[in-house]
Amino acid sequence: MLKQTLIASAILTALPATAADVDYFIDLTEPTHHTGDVRINFPATDKAYLDVKMPAWRTGYYRILNLANGVRDFRVQTDDGDTLNWHKVDKSTWRIELPESARDDEIVVDYQIYADLLGRRARHIDDSHAYLDASAVFMYADEYRQQPVSVELDVLDNWRSVSGMDSTDEHRFVADNWDILVDSPIETGINDLYKFEVDGRDYELVIWGEGNLDHEQTVEDLKALVTTGPEIWEGYPYERYVFMVHLTTGAGGATEHRNSTIIQRPRYRYGERDDYLSFMSTASHEFVHTWNVKAYRPSPLVPYDYQKENYTDLFWLAEGSTSYFQDHLLLAADIMEPDEYFERLATDVERHYRKPGNEVMSVAEASFEAWSDQYGDRAQNFSVNIYSEGAMVSWLLDMALIEATAGEVSYRDVHNELYQRFDADEVGFTADDVLQILNDLTGNSWQSWWQENIEQPIGDLPFADMLQTVGLELTFASADEQQAWVGWSGNAAATGIELTRVERNSPAWDAGFTPGDVIVAYDGFRAAGGRFDEALAEYEIGSEVEVTYFRRDELHTATLVIGEEQHTGAKITPVAEPSAKQQARFLQWLGIAHPNA
Known part of the structure; x- marks a missing residue:
């Protein structure tokens, strides 16, 4: 051979x-x-x-x-x-x-x-x-x-x-x-290849697989995306960049590399606007990583030790801040409309409220524990995600910097300083280095802020106040629109509904349910094959339901009290007449004009 x-x-x-x-x-x-x-x-x-x-x-x-x-x-x-x-x-x-x-x-x-x-x-x-x-x-x-x-x-x-x-x-x-080789994947085979040049830098888009991705539109949007680097950083860390895309089945995700990325999505998840925006958000996420992680990264990852875990308390900054910036660049490139960004941000706010782990784990601890496989019920109830919650903390820090400096400094400046001061080929940065940058940019110590928001669980964030500062309003479903809620999820099983997750402090949690329980009946009605979820939703808030279930093959009953789901139907909308200060803060935050300016 x-x-x-x-x-x-x-x-x-x-x-x-x-x-x-x-x-x-x-x-x-x-x-x-x-x-x-x-x-x-x-x-x-x-x-x-x-x-x-x-x-x-x-x-x-x-x-x-x-x-x-x-x-x-x-x-x-x-x-x-x-x-x-x-x-x-x-x-x-x-x-x-x-x-x-x-x-x-x-x-x-x-x-x-x-x-x-x-x-x-x-x-x-x-x-x-x-x-x-x-x-x-x-x-x-x-x-x-x-x-x-x-x-x-x-x-x-x-x-x-x-x-x-x-x-x-x-x-x-x-x-x-070898370090360059190991950070430069190879795609070889039957593929479509597009080459283009933007601002003197060469780009390639290579696509393996068939699906409903519009190749030409993707090329045009990538051309716009790659111009947005100066929105955050002074300079580009590459002269040539390759976008690799797999249109496939049974695989999804993306990975950043030194001057390339690999993006995988189901082959027919591009046709709808929301699906295409999710794809472009992923492309933007990996593009941000070309600076944040590949050009500068936490010191325990410099150089990479490929034989063991590389522990750091800053994965929230490496991954979460990248998630925070990804849609900002799509706004700057006119790929995403402001109302589309507000809708996605509102969804992130709802998810934050549905994450009991925010009361338990800090983003610093979550970073260190990233190497441990957090999964299922425990991950939701007692852990936080370095991506989603790292993005929330990045947003909080961005707002704090803008307010503390009357808009003279934002979180973008922090990342530009990391890029200017730390070359990942030579040296990484620590939490103390980030604090020093914050001090240098603002003239103030951020140690207390860091201890309160990075090293301790963040709990519920002041979303409404953060948005009001930039001329946006956060609303939730009204009291009469709130849905009945029990706080569990599960999959259909032969005999009923097998629970896969029970949210901490939810009605199901308080009633003693746990993943693995198989719900077989409610108030004497069979759960399997019936309209179980729809039926529970029809109960009034405060109603008691007698639930029959199997645990360890033994039959049990428990009383479930229907609760009221909070923080649903989140919407973020621009205020009709933003003040001059709100307009200025909005511009300093997202780099575009307020919709009602």
Whole structure:
């Protein structure tokens, strides 16, 4: 299978001394069963052994993924063909023994990689394409991590290869070191490619898969989006940027990279306006990440340690602030209308009120705990999300800065200072560094504010006051419009409704229900196959309902008191006649004029 790759290896061996020091090859000519054959040429070393490693996680997804589990048929030899012994040190490290006779020879590592992690945006190979994030495909050695690298792909005749790395041939890429390679995924296969230039920088949009995405409209909107960097930062950290889009099934999400991004969405989730805006919000989110996380990031992530968790109390700033800014840039680019932004912001406000964990966990703690898989009922009731709640805290800080400085300083200035002061290739920042920037920009200490809002649970935020400052009004459904509420959710089961979530301090919580309970009847009526949710909604607030349910296969009953759901039907609307101060604050906040100015 490696015939063509070996030919490429022979050609590269003949190149002059300027060739890359670590050469990677992957044979993708038989992709149907999700496999590729990898070959790596490492330079000679005078050490008694060489440890080669596969990362345990990839950037942008803060979970241990154990990516070495895709490696099979690991083999090592010298460039003269002499077999070398090896053994595994741990789950992600292969130790190659180097007798003295082999220490002047290049080390050639071969293995097969199984790639069926599309939804993780790590590695995926099939008969139509391959998506290769180097962290899940290409091993590295610490000794050579900072040496130049090349990647050669052997692919089917009708495939096209695209990456944020520099290309020296149709299917060959080069980078200054492995850290650039690992942050520059490769999309190769049958795809649509669009190239355009904006303000002297080159862009590419590569789309794999079929769906109802309007390619031409996407190109035009991306052209507008990429002009908005100066809304926050002085300067761009790249000369070329690649947007990769997967139109697929069963996978969704996105990941930022050094000068590229990968975005996955269901193939037919683009036609409706709201779906398309969600897609563009994701594109904007990843674009913001090109600065926030890729150009500057918290110090525990500089450099990335790919063998273990990289703990920080600032993921809320890395991810939440990115979520906060993403739609601001869509407003600046005229991709999103103000009323569409207000509608999305109102939804975020409602979600905040539906998050009991806001009373329990701070965004700093949530950042540190990001590596622990928070899920289900407990995540909702006792944790906060670094994305959504990080965005809420970013908004709170933005409003505080604007008010404290009469509009002279905003949260955008903080991020520009982070960009100017911290180069992620060299040094990261700490919470003390952020506090110093706040002090430098305003002349005041923000230590107390930080302790109250970052290091302690934020609880309910003063949304109405924050919005009134910028000439907006927040309203909720009136008392007679409030819906009956019990605070649980579940899925249909064979015998009833199996609960998957019970909100803390809700009527269901107070009645003693918990996930896993199977509701079989209410007031003597069967729950399974009936109009269960509709029936409960028809009860008056304060009504008592006798609920029958199974727990551990035993039948129980409990009395459920129907409650009244609060903070629903949120709407954010511009005041009809904003004051001059409100108009000024609105402009300082979003960078556009108030709708009723």
